[in-house]
Amino acid sequence: MEFPVPVRRAVTLVDDGRYDTGWRPALERAGVLLLEVDTAGVHGADEFFARAAAALALPAGTRIGGWSGLEDYLRQQVATWPREAAMIVMRRVEDMARGCLGDLLEAVSVLRDLVVAAESDAQNFPNDVAVRVALTGSGPSFPDG
Numbered sequence: 001m002e003f004p005v006p007v008r009r010a011v012t013l014v015d016d017g018r019y020d021t022g023w024r025p026a027l028e029r030a031g032v033l034l035l036e037v038d039t040a041g042v043h044g045a046d047e048f049f050a051r052a053a054a055a056l057a058l059p060a061g062t063r064i065g066g067w068s069g070l071e072d073y074l075r076q077q078v079a080t081w082p083r084e085a086a087m088i089v090m091r092r093v094e095d096m097a098r099g100c101l102g103d104l105l106e107a108v109s110v111l112r113d114l115v116v117a118a119e120s121d122a123q124n125f126p127n128d129v130a131v132r133v134a135l136t137g138s139g140p141s142f143p144d145g
Contacts, residue, residue: 003087005022005026011135034086034089037055040092042099043099044103045100048103049070083129086131089134094139
């Protein structure tokens with residue numbers, strides 16, 4: 001599937017305001033499933049896992065037990081998504097970049113691996129869903145495209 005926004009790689013950086021005013025409406029109109037994790041104020045993996053659990057609508061009290069646990073929950077979700085395309089959006093990543101850069105890099109690695117697996121592993125992803133990742137934020141690292 002062709003995404004209605006300029007995503008040329010597995011992981012794309014975009015200005016947060018541009019995401020709100022242009023990307024999100026375009027993705028919603030195109031029927032792309034959005035999974036948004038707001039990372040504002042996140043300064044460690046446990047906080048990130050709690051936000052991810054909420055975004056995944058896991059049952060109350062369910063904890064994500066580490067990076068492999070995050071990958072497992074995401075794989076389960078993606079394998080059953082009823083759409084042709086999905087975008088996982090990490091919103092406002094600046095706090096993670098400043099306070100827990102290693103955790104941000106690990107999260108991006110897990111998400112990128114998921115994108116690659118969804119493209120190449122038809123046995124575990126029978127729905128043939130195209131997955132991309134966007135990181136939003138503000139400043140010169142986040143283009144207004």
